[in-house]
Amino acid sequence: MRALLKANAKENLRGNWGTAILVLLIAHVLLSASSMVVAVGELILLGPLETGVALVFLKLSYREPAEVGDLFQPFQNFVNTFFAGFLSAIFTFLWSLLFVIPGIVKALSYSQVYYIMCDHPEYTGREAIDASREMMRGHKGELFVLQLSFIGWFLLSALTFGLLMFYVMPYYQSTLTEYYRYLKESRSESQDWQPQQPEEDFTQNRKVNYDPEQFE
Numbered sequence: 001m002r003a004l005l006k007a008n009a010k011e012n013l014r015g016n017w018g019t020a021i022l023v024l025l026i027a028h029v030l031l032s033a034s035s036m037v038v039a040v041g042e043l044i045l046l047g048p049l050e051t052g053v054a055l056v057f058l059k060l061s062y063r064e065p066a067e068v069g070d071l072f073q074p075f076q077n078f079v080n081t082f083f084a085g086f087l088s089a090i091f092t093f094l095w096s097l098l099f100v101i102p103g104i105v106k107a108l109s110y111s112q113v114y115y116i117m118c119d120h121p122e123y124t125g126r127e128a129i130d131a132s133r134e135m136m137r138g139h140k141g142e143l144f145v146l147q148l149s150f151i152g153w154f155l156l157s158a159l160t161f162g163l164l165m166f167y168v169m170p171y172y173q174s175t176l177t178e179y180y181r182y183l184k185e186s187r188s189e190s191q192d193w194q195p196q197q198p199e200e201d202f203t204q205n206r207k208v209n210y211d212p213e214q215f216e
Contacts, residue, residue: 002146005182009174012060020170023056023071047085047114047125048074054114057177074117083125084113091129108140109133115180135183146179 013020027049034041052071059066074081088110096103112132117123123131136143150172157164 001182002149005146005178006171006175008061008178009171012057012174012178013170016060016066017170019056019066019068020060020174021166022068023053024169024173026068026071027053043086043089044082046089047081047083047117048072048078050085051077051081051114051117053173054177055118057173058115058118058180060174061177061181074121077117077121080121080124080128081117084117084123084128085125087125087129088113104144105140108143109136111143111176112136112180112183115177119184135187139183143179146175150175 030049031042031045034045038044049071051074055073056066056068056070059070092103092107092110095106110129110132112135113125113128116128116131116135120128120131150168153164153168153172157168
């Protein structure tokens, strides 16, 4: 499965490397700068910017035109995206106080929050967190292994004084986006989490049908 996700991720980036790199770079600079200007500045911008990154990479995944300006689109839904980022960060931090492992587990549980906010901008931050927890049930180890598979790339990036990160981070983010699509598209309608509303059909034109049975 990992090979398929990564192959699709690279395909998504073909002809779009410039946009992907610029979006990630701007988001990183803004988050870093905000933390230096105001103590809680990063927490204020975290949700909207991370949702913007997710939006850009989802568009690339679905072969839709993506622009750098899409990074800022979630600011139009600031309250929901702010609380999605704020609550995810706070909950992860509090669980990390117990020990490192609970913090990692919760970070994996909340890992789909920003993608969910893109698909469901009407969700509150807490609803997006609950939906991510449900989506990641039984998949946290799977995602953890996928993330670990990039450790070699990150080590090589360190040897190049970070220059290789301009290749690795878009590749990594695109792969995580493909993993979200795999989770979403392999879930049956009866399993789909919805807060106080009928189930919704997520069937779309898609590049690859991520059939979970093919990986058994």
